[in-house]
Amino acid sequence: FILQGHLCSVWRDGQYKRTRDIGEVRAGFEEQLTLLETDFLEVGMIHYVDSCDEFRAIMDGPFIAYVRELLAAGKIGHIGLSTHNPEVALLACDEPEIEVIMFSLNPAFDMMPASEDLEDLFGDYENVSGDGIEPTRARLYARAEEKDVALTVMKGYAGGRLLSADASPFGVALTSVQCIHYALTRPAVASVMVGVETVEQLEEALAYEGATAAERDYASVL
Numbered sequence: 001f002i003l004q005g006h007l008c009s010v011w012r013d014g015q016y017k018r019t020r021d022i023g024e025v026r027a028g029f030e031e032q033l034t035l036l037e038t039d040f041l042e043v044g045m046i047h048y049v050d051s052c053d054e055f056r057a058i059m060d061g062p063f064i065a066y067v068r069e070l071l072a073a074g075k076i077g078h079i080g081l082s083t084h085n086p087e088v089a090l091l092a093c094d095e096p097e098i099e100v101i102m103f104s105l106n107p108a109f110d111m112m113p114a115s116e117d118l119e120d121l122f123g124d125y126e127n128v129s130g131d132g133i134e135p136t137r138a139r140l141y142a143r144a145e146e147k148d149v150a151l152t153v154m155k156g157y158a159g160g161r162l163l164s165a166d167a168s169p170f171g172v173a174l175t176s177v178q179c180i181h182y183a184l185t186r187p188a189v190a191s192v193m194v195g196v197e198t199v200e201q202l203e204e205a206l207a208y209e210g211a212t213a214a215e216r217d218y219a220s221v222l
Contacts, residue, residue: 003040004080004102004152004193005032007067008047018048020058022066029070043100043152044076050085051116059095068097082154086140087114093143101144102193104155105183106162107222108169110137144188153183153192170222176204177211178218 010017010028019025033039044067049055058064070076080100081092092098110133133141144151161167162174174182176194183192194205208216 002042003036003038004043004045004100005029005036005041006045006047006082007070008063020063022062025063025066029075033075040075040077042077043080044070044078045080045082045100045102046098047082049081049083049088052085052087052091055081055083055088055091064097080152084155085114085116086134086136089140090136090143093140093147093149098149100150100152100190102152102154103140105151105153105186105189106156106158106179107174107182107218108158108162109155110134141187141189149188150190151186151188152190153186156180156183156192156194172221174218174221175215176201177208177215178221180205180208181211181216182218 007029008019008025010019010024010031017024019028029044033041046058046063046067049058067076067079071079078099079097080102081088081098082102083089083092084104086103089101089103092101113134114136141151143149156179157163157176158168162170162179163176165171165173168174180192180194183189194202196202196205
């Protein structure tokens, strides 16, 4: 296993919370190690940075000093960052310390413009252009490959919408295998984080390993 864990993501009273408070971040990270029964994460992800201004504040402030402290102490092996905004991801690619970017990537999102508001990605898809990959996203994939920054994919199913013909902006349902293959064939993508709620959903994702070229083909469906 390669463990990729978040910094700045904590649980309070049974509820997820994003925080930049160093005290909460430290406690949350130590709790994460305890729950995982480990003293080391291969990748420590700076969690959920969707604003370019916030990214610059993080890289110039006390929080990045804490991340460097974890790296120097051997508690994380590499520094990563998670974002849904390709403009933030482009900035991260130009920071030599950041080696991994967790990014929301799927055929629908790839046709939508950059935004600092995550809800824009889960609206009515009126911004899906149908003209191919949106230019900022295309630049991101090329830049990440050029800089040797690994992309780990989240939202590969667009929250499950791409698996339903009624919910998909394309009017057709894709399979788990097709969504995974789309992501893995983008430049610089190293892996896909698949969310599952049932064993059946897990098996549908694992079917990728034995899938034929025809089963992986997403282009004919789109």
